[in-house]
Amino acid sequence: MKRKGGRRDEILQIARTLFAxxxxxxxxxxxxxxxxxxxxxxxxxxxxxxxxxxxxxxRPFVLPLLKHYEEIAHSDADAxxxxxxxxxxxxxxxxxxxxxxKIVANDRKFFAKSERFNYVEEAWQDIFQIWYGxxxxxxxxxxxxxxxxxxxxxRMIIELLNGTVDWxxxxxxxxxxxxxxxxxxxLFGGLTPR
Amino acid sequence: MKRKGGRRDEILQIARTLFAxxxxxxxxxxxxxxxxxxxxxxxxxxxxxxxxxxxxxxRPFVLPLLKHYEEIAHSDADAxxxxxxxxxxxxxxxxxxxxxxKIVANDRKFFAKSERFNYVEEAWQDIFQIWYGxxxxxxxxxxxxxxxxxxxxxRMIIELLNGTVDWxxxxxxxxxxxxxxxxxxxLFGGLTPR
DNA sequence: CCTACCGATCGGTAGG
DNA sequence: CCTACCGATCGGTAGG
Numbered sequence: 001m002k003r004k005g006g007r008r009d010e011i012l013q014i015a016r017t018l019f020a021x022x023x024x025x026x027x028x029x030x031x032x033x034x035x036x037x038x039x040x041x042x043x044x045x046x047x048x049x050x051x052x053x054x055x056x057x058x059r060p061f062v063l064p065l066l067k068h069y070e071e072i073a074h075s076d077a078d079a080x081x082x083x084x085x086x087x088x089x090x091x092x093x094x095x096x097x098x099x100x101x102k103i104v105a106n107d108r109k110f111f112a113k114s115e116r117f118n119y120v121e122e123a124w125q126d127i128f129q130i131w132y133g134x135x136x137x138x139x140x141x142x143x144x145x146x147x148x149x150x151x152x153x154x155r156m157i158i159e160l161l162n163g164t165v166d167w168x169x170x171x172x173x174x175x176x177x178x179x180x181x182x183x184x185x186x187l188f189g190g191l192t193p194r
Numbered sequence: 195m196k197r198k199g200g201r202r203d204e205i206l207q208i209a210r211t212l213f214a215x216x217x218x219x220x221x222x223x224x225x226x227x228x229x230x231x232x233x234x235x236x237x238x239x240x241x242x243x244x245x246x247x248x249x250x251x252x253r254p255f256v257l258p259l260l261k262h263y264e265e266i267a268h269s270d271a272d273a274x275x276x277x278x279x280x281x282x283x284x285x286x287x288x289x290x291x292x293x294x295x296k297i298v299a300n301d302r303k304f305f306a307k308s309e310r311f312n313y314v315e316e317a318w319q320d321i322f323q324i325w326y327g328x329x330x331x332x333x334x335x336x337x338x339x340x341x342x343x344x345x346x347x348x349r350m351i352i353e354l355l356n357g358t359v360d361w362x363x364x365x366x367x368x369x370x371x372x373x374x375x376x377x378x379x380x381l382f383g384g385l386t387p388r
Numbered sequence: 389c390c391t392a393c394c395g396a397t398c399g400g401t402a403g404g
Numbered sequence: 405c406c407t408a409c410c411g412a413t414c415g416g417t418a419g420g
Binding site: 038039041042045046 | 389390391392393
Binding site: 192 | 219220274277332336337338339340341342343345346347349350352353354356357358361367368372373375376377379380381382383384385386387388
């Protein structure tokens with residue numbers, strides 16, 4: 001009885017892979033069907049629409065993501081430690097759920113223009129606010145430099161993390177730990193030797 | 195006689211806008227026709243294929259771009275100055291030709307998979323190599339820290355610049371000079387006060 | 389889950 | 405540059 005949704009879940013995971021690879025709109029239901037060994041029309045026995053498949057994948061990913069960032073940001077560590085923790089979490093999350101992060105990061109235009117998926121863009125905005133708060137705290141406490149435009153700095157950090165989605169491969173030359181170390185070192189210390 | 199291509203060029207500039215806005219594949223020839231006040235079929239009086247339109251836009255943009263980076267990289271300034279110049283050029287270029295940079299940065303997947311447009315991805319690879327050389331020079335000369343993984347650092351810098359394409363607006367809150375200043379300051383000096 | 393479709397849209401074309 | 409199309413592909417459906 002628990003196994004009833006087994007096939008359904010298999011299809012959903014196949015869709016996840018294709019959405020991440022080609023983008024949601026570019027991935028066709030015929031490709032999903034082919035990969036699942038099924039006719040495209042038969043997908044509609046399991047799911048009402050293509051959008052439903054996306055929603056079922058993305059919703060349970062985005063909301064906990066936001067919640068986790070909130071938890072880190074509201075801990076009582078100092079701003080540099082919280083920033084480190086957020087970078088660490090963001091990149092570890094990339095390794096654990098690369099497909100979902102790719103979808104959510106690369107299809108932002110689609111989510112933003114779709115009423116149904118507005119919550120994804122809203123979650124991004126919330127996450128940005130959380131990062132911004134940490135930057136602001138650090139600048140006020142003198143833990144970060146106060147001569148930087150924080151909005152631009154925030155954009156830079158976000159691009160940095162979301163951009164990593166498109167080149168990092170777990171089986172590649174670098175471990176995620178190396179990437180985290182380099183990104184934290186560069187972000188905190190800069191290129192110039194001290 | 196010189197005005198013969200006037201209409202043709204108008205259409206090309208309309209296509210440029212739409213390719214940048216929606217991505218090359220998502221922008222349809224019907225949208226281009228509509229925006230030009232023409233039927234989609236009539237576009238083929240001016241251009242043989244949709245790919246031709248893209249090629250005519252992208253080729254004369256990409257090759258000089260690569261050449262310009264090469265010139266900066268081969269100047270006899272020290273590595274930090276060359277890096278500054280490259281960032282400066284990259285961001286000024288973003289202001290002057292935002293559409294073309296968006297196309298070339300955002301449709302990389304398409305260019306990479308298309309044989310005809312391989313030269314775009316190759317130009318990116320060449321540009322990355324140029325940046326990498328400057329980073330390497332600086333690290334060897336002791337002008338940059340030597341404890342950073344340069345490959346990962348390079349990725350970070352590229353993402354930083356290409357990511358700016360998606361949020362910077364010339365009519366927005368920040369001037370490009372502010373963005374350049376912040377990016378250079380953060381990249382060279384880091385978040386931690388000295 | 390298959391058979392057999394649907395209307396809409398895609399890039400592109402022949403003939404004027 | 406328009407008229408009037410083409411075959412291919414899209415997301416989705418009725419009936420079994």
